[in-house]
Amino acid sequence: MSLLDLQRGFRDYILSGAPEIGPRLGGDPAAGLAVYHHAYRAQLFAGLRDTFEKTWAWLGDEGFDAAARRHVEAHPPSSWTLGDYGEDFPATLNTLYPDDPEVAELAWLDWTLRRAFDGPNAEAISPEALAAVDWDTAVLTLVPTLKVGEVATNCAAIWGAIAEDQTPPAAEPLPQAAAIRVWRQTLSPQYRTIEAAEHHALSLVLAGEPFGGVCTTLSEGMDEAQASQLIGGLLASWIQDGLVCGAE
Amino acid sequence: MREPTLPTFQGFGLGLRPPHYQDFLAGEPQVDFVEVISENFMVRGGRPLHVLDAVRERYPVAMHGVSMSIGSADGVKLDYLKRLKQLADRVRPLWVSDHLCWTGVEGFNSHDLLPLPYTEDTLKAVCANIDRVQDVLERPLVLENPSSYLTFADDEMTEWGFLSEMCARTGCYLLLDINNIYVSGTNHGFSPEAYIAGVPAERVRQVHLAGHSAGRGLLIDTHDTPVPDPVWALYELASRRLGQVAVMIERDDDIPPLGELLSELEIARARANGVRGRGLAA
Numbered sequence: 001m002s003l004l005d006l007q008r009g010f011r012d013y014i015l016s017g018a019p020e021i022g023p024r025l026g027g028d029p030a031a032g033l034a035v036y037h038h039a040y041r042a043q044l045f046a047g048l049r050d051t052f053e054k055t056w057a058w059l060g061d062e063g064f065d066a067a068a069r070r071h072v073e074a075h076p077p078s079s080w081t082l083g084d085y086g087e088d089f090p091a092t093l094n095t096l097y098p099d100d101p102e103v104a105e106l107a108w109l110d111w112t113l114r115r116a117f118d119g120p121n122a123e124a125i126s127p128e129a130l131a132a133v134d135w136d137t138a139v140l141t142l143v144p145t146l147k148v149g150e151v152a153t154n155c156a157a158i159w160g161a162i163a164e165d166q167t168p169p170a171a172e173p174l175p176q177a178a179a180i181r182v183w184r185q186t187l188s189p190q191y192r193t194i195e196a197a198e199h200h201a202l203s204l205v206l207a208g209e210p211f212g213g214v215c216t217t218l219s220e221g222m223d224e225a226q227a228s229q230l231i232g233g234l235l236a237s238w239i240q241d242g243l244v245c246g247a248e
Numbered sequence: 249m250r251e252p253t254l255p256t257f258q259g260f261g262l263g264l265r266p267p268h269y270q271d272f273l274a275g276e277p278q279v280d281f282v283e284v285i286s287e288n289f290m291v292r293g294g295r296p297l298h299v300l301d302a303v304r305e306r307y308p309v310a311m312h313g314v315s316m317s318i319g320s321a322d323g324v325k326l327d328y329l330k331r332l333k334q335l336a337d338r339v340r341p342l343w344v345s346d347h348l349c350w351t352g353v354e355g356f357n358s359h360d361l362l363p364l365p366y367t368e369d370t371l372k373a374v375c376a377n378i379d380r381v382q383d384v385l386e387r388p389l390v391l392e393n394p395s396s397y398l399t400f401a402d403d404e405m406t407e408w409g410f411l412s413e414m415c416a417r418t419g420c421y422l423l424l425d426i427n428n429i430y431v432s433g434t435n436h437g438f439s440p441e442a443y444i445a446g447v448p449a450e451r452v453r454q455v456h457l458a459g460h461s462a463g464r465g466l467l468i469d470t471h472d473t474p475v476p477d478p479v480w481a482l483y484e485l486a487s488r489r490l491g492q493v494a495v496m497i498e499r500d501d502d503i504p505p506l507g508e509l510l511s512e513l514e515i516a517r518a519r520a521n522g523v524r525g526r527g528l529a530a
Contacts, residue, residue, distance in 0.1 A: 001402075003373050004321035006365065007353040014358060024365075026399035031465045032435070035397040036360060043359045077357050080315040080328045081287050085359075121293035187295045 014040050015076055044072045047082045052089060052110040054162045059103065067096050083118070086111060102171040105155035109191060112147045112182040116189040119145035124185075124242040133247040136212035140205050141246030142238075145184040148194075148202055156180055156193045185242040192241070198234055211235075211247070254388045254421050254453055257281065257308065257342050258492035260517050263499065264309075268506045269299050275306040277506060279513065281342060283454075283496055286313035289339075290331045297338075304339055310454060310494065311341040312423075315357070316381065318391065319350035319364040324377045329384040336385060342494065343453060345390035345423045348374070348411070365400035366410040371417070378418040390453055392423035395431040395460075395469035406438065408446035415451045422447065424490075425456040425498075426483045427475070431467040440482050449489045457483060457516055458498040472501035474512060480519060487523040495520065 001009075001024060009021035014037060022029065048068045049056050056064040071092040077085045090111060094104035122143045154172055161168035179199040182191045194202075197218060204214045219227035238244050259280025264272060271277050282303060289300050303309065313332065316324060336344050349361040364370050381389050393411060405413075411422060424447060433440040457480075459473030475483075475497065497512050 002321070003319075003365070003367075003369055004353070006400075007321050007350060007362075010362060011353055011356050011358070015356075024401055026401050026403060027436075029398050031463075032397035035463065035466060035468065036358075036362065039360050040358050047359075077359060078352075078355050080317075080325065080351075080357060081290065082359050083287075083291070116294075118291035118294040118296050121297075184294060187298055 010036075013037070041069075041072055043082070044068070044077065044085060047085050048072075048089060051083075051086045051114050052107050054159050055093070055103065055107045055110050057162045058106055058158060058168065067093055070096065083114075100171065101173075102153035102155045102158060105149075105151050105153055106159055108149050109155055109159050109180065109182070112149065113189045113191060116145040116147070116182055116184040119184060122245040125239070125244045125246060129247070130239065135247075136210070138211050138247040139208060140211055140238075140244055141248075142202075142205060142243050143183050143245050145182070145189075146202075146206075146243060147182045148179050148199060148206075149182070150177065150179050150199075151193070152177070156191060159191075181243075183241070183243055190241065197230060201231075201234055254343055254390070256453060256492040257494045259308075259494050260513050261307075261310070261494060261496045262506075262509055262513060263312075263496065264300075264303060265499070265503055267503050271506045272303050272307070273299065277510060279307065279510070281308040281310060281494055281496075283310040283312050283498075284339075286311045286332060286335060286344070286346075287315050290335050300339065309339050309341050310496075311336060311339060311344045312392075313344070313346040314361065315351055315359075316346035317351040317357075318346060318348065318377050318381065318389075319362075319370065319374050320353050320377070321350075321373055322353055324381055326384070329381060333385050336387065343390045343421070344385060344387060345392055345454065347392045347394050348414075349394045361394050363394065363396040363398050363400075365402050366407060367400075367402050367404045371410060371413055374414060375417045378414070378420050382418070382420065388419060388421055390421040390423050392425050392456065393428050393432075393447075395425070395428040395435075395467075397435055397466050397468075399436050406443075406446065407432070408443045412446065412448050415448050420451075422452045423454040423456060424452045424486065424493075425458070426486055427456065427458040427460055427479050427498075428469060430479050430482055431460050431469050434467045441485060444482065444486050444489060449491065452490050452493055455483070455486065455490070455493050455495045456498045457495065457512075470501060471498055474508075475515075480515070483516070484519050484523050487520045 006024055012018035013021045045068050071089050075088060090104045090107040093107050097103040152173055154169060154174060158168040177196055179194050180191055181194050201214055201218055204217060215231050218231060261279045261281035261283060264282040264284045289296050347361050350364060351362060352358050378389055393407060429440045429443050433443060457475045458471045459475055460467050461470040495516050497509050499509060
């Protein structure tokens with residue numbers, strides 16, 4: 001048997017318990033095989049618990065481990081880094097908890113904050129550069145760790161309570177559609193629940209729309225004072241949060 | 249272009265683990281070097297690289313990986329090697345090490361250190377992979393002997409015989425994990441003393457010391473306990489053979505306060521010095 005065939009057989013044993021590898025092993029291999037079969041799963045369970053810590057706390061050990069088992073059996077890892085494992089875990093939770101949407105939303109928040117933690121660096125725009133911006137024509141560049149996800153529940157409040165060792169609130173739907181933006185400010189991952197108008201504005205900026213065009217779109221149906229207050233407030237919060245790293 | 253030789257480094261160090269980041273950032277621990285898990289820092293930015301850059305200014309750093317999969321029959325992945333080289337160029341480490349094992353094949357990654365049959369066919373595959381790694385990294389590779397829980401019916405040579413031939417054919421170096429020798433020796437019934445006598449001592453650049461746990465009929469390399477007496481005894485034996493090496497306590501689980509690991513490191517230093525002292529007296 002070639003080394004490649006042997007490794008395929010070993011992989012198949014780890015994944016599904018396929019016994020073909022048995023005759024290629026020395027001595028009594030049962031105990032050793034069990035070590036590798038267990039270690040593979042234990043490593044992935046530990047990785048999921050680490051990445052989805054708040055989701056784990058919300059579901060408890062039993063619920064989380066059952067979901068992790070389902071996920072691990074259906075999704076063998078392919079990346080060289082364990083840090084990549086779990087990107088589709090929120091989708092698994094969405095399937096397992098169709099009547100509890102806060103579970104998958106918590107998992108999305110866990111995952112996105114973890115990605116922000118070691119995502120690309122970017123310098124926030126300086127006050128000097130801000131002073132020189134022509135806001136009608138400028139296209140804003142936002143930090144590369146920024147991600148925006150739609151949410152239907154109070155998952156952010158649950159996540160925050162767990163993070164502070166407080167009793168989390170009961171899950172409940174939000175009164176109206178909202179989103180969460182996740183980003184990293186210097187070294188600290190951040191998140192904030194945002195309303196539909198900000199979500200719309202961020203989508204336009206991320207699509208490359210000049211800031212003047214963003215203002216025009218957002219102002220539709222508003223009087224000038226309302227529009228000015230909304231847009232001024234959004235821009236101020238983006239700058240204060242370190243979201244803007246360029247405006248040209 | 250490959251560096252012809254890898255300079256030695258004599259010293260006693262610890263692994264850089266998150267519970268001890270602040271201690272190392274303050275520059276207080278009296279260690280001669282630190283070892284980092286390469287993959288934990290093969291990231292785009294943020295706190296991990298911030299910490300590593302700061303620690304690098306205070307301590308020499310050895311890079312130790314777990315995902316190279318030097319024994320994969322379908323080769324080593326170029327995208328992984330390029331990311332590893334980026335990190336090595338940034339850190340300028342004492343050396344870059346990984347394990348004699350395979351972690352996956354054909355797009356599957358087990359994230360575990362899986363065993364290899366010690367055959368001529370495996371040797372050819374491993375050596376071809378080492379040549380490629382050393383060409384891409386532009387530095388010699390250091391490989392660690394694994395702990396293992398299986399042997400293969402086709403095994404044609406001992407693990408230490410495999411390591412010797414691997415070094416001779418590729419010019420790579422060794423990280424000798426004393427605990428792994430003890431664990432595998434106990435599991436497979438070979439003599440750890442014969443192993444230590446059989447490795448090419450001049451190729452060893454680093455030593456790992458760690459603890460293990462007893463499983464069902466097997467010892468498991470868990471890195472979650474202090475170094476036990478049989479491993480200390482083997483370490484003394486190895487110290488008589490080895491030249492200048494970097495010695496490290498490797499603790500990855502149930503990580504104690506840094507002071508406990510520093511005390512354990514002092515034992516390693518004292519035992520090595522004791523061996524050398526007795527050697528000089530003799």
